[in-house]
Amino acid sequence: MIHKKSITGIILAGGKSSRMGTDKGTLLLNEKTFIQHIIDAMNPLVNHIVIVSDNPNHDDFEIERIEDVIKDAGPLAGLYSGLQQSKTDYNLVVSCDVPLITTKILKQIIENYKEGLDVIQLESNQKTMPLIALYNKTCKQTIKQLLDKGERRVRFAVSQLKTKTIMLDDNLSSALININTKEEFDAITN
Numbered sequence: 001m002i003h004k005k006s007i008t009g010i011i012l013a014g015g016k017s018s019r020m021g022t023d024k025g026t027l028l029l030n031e032k033t034f035i036q037h038i039i040d041a042m043n044p045l046v047n048h049i050v051i052v053s054d055n056p057n058h059d060d061f062e063i064e065r066i067e068d069v070i071k072d073a074g075p076l077a078g079l080y081s082g083l084q085q086s087k088t089d090y091n092l093v094v095s096c097d098v099p100l101i102t103t104k105i106l107k108q109i110i111e112n113y114k115e116g117l118d119v120i121q122l123e124s125n126q127k128t129m130p131l132i133a134l135y136n137k138t139c140k141q142t143i144k145q146l147l148d149k150g151e152r153r154v155r156f157a158v159s160q161l162k163t164k165t166i167m168l169d170d171n172l173s174s175a176l177i178n179i180n181t182k183e184e185f186d187a188i189t190n
């Protein structure tokens, strides 16, 4: 397994949260922000964690915040910004809107790394999840070229890389739930 010293945790917390209407990263679940849930899940597995976000409210977390190097271009640009500024070979990338994610699931991703792979991502309910994934730092060149051509789809970018997809057991899939709307938030808080 890759040593935790070689892994940076990258939390994507930029964007517009337009479907939620309020910043998703600072929503509270069990009195803890979504971002803090991700930090706690990642912490045992990585050397250090950064948040990629242009939102100064995210400075309240006791971890480094780095800014997008390509603005207003969505998660793929956030991913690139994190990889571009990372000092380690491997990067565990998690979006801030999956607050039920666990260390156990993230550990499975890291355990599945094999030499030569660019990306290890999860799949659940026939849906791949490229924003809960391990990225080799070398991916950044391909991602930059795609962004320069106007590409915005993370799944397309991942399809251009050497990617391994891990099928998650059905009984764990509820931990991957992606919270984008107020209805989805209400469903996990009530």
Ligand SMILES: Nc1nc2c(ncn2[C@@H]2O[C@H](COP(=O)(O)OP(=O)(O)OP(=O)(O)O)[C@@H](O)[C@H]2O)c(=O)[nH]1
Binding pocket: 012, 013, 014, 015, 016, 017, 018, 019, 020, 024, 052, 053, 054, 068, 071, 072, 073, 074, 075, 077, 078, 079, 081, 094, 095, 096, 097, 131, 180
């Ligand atoms: N750093 C960074 N993160 C982003 C950017 N856009 C989206 N994200 C993050 O990527 C993840 C997935 O984002 P989406 O749900 O597709 O977009 P969103 O802007 O958060 O929300 P919507 O406006 O409702 O689509 C979330 O964790 C966002 O915080 C961006 O431009 N920069």
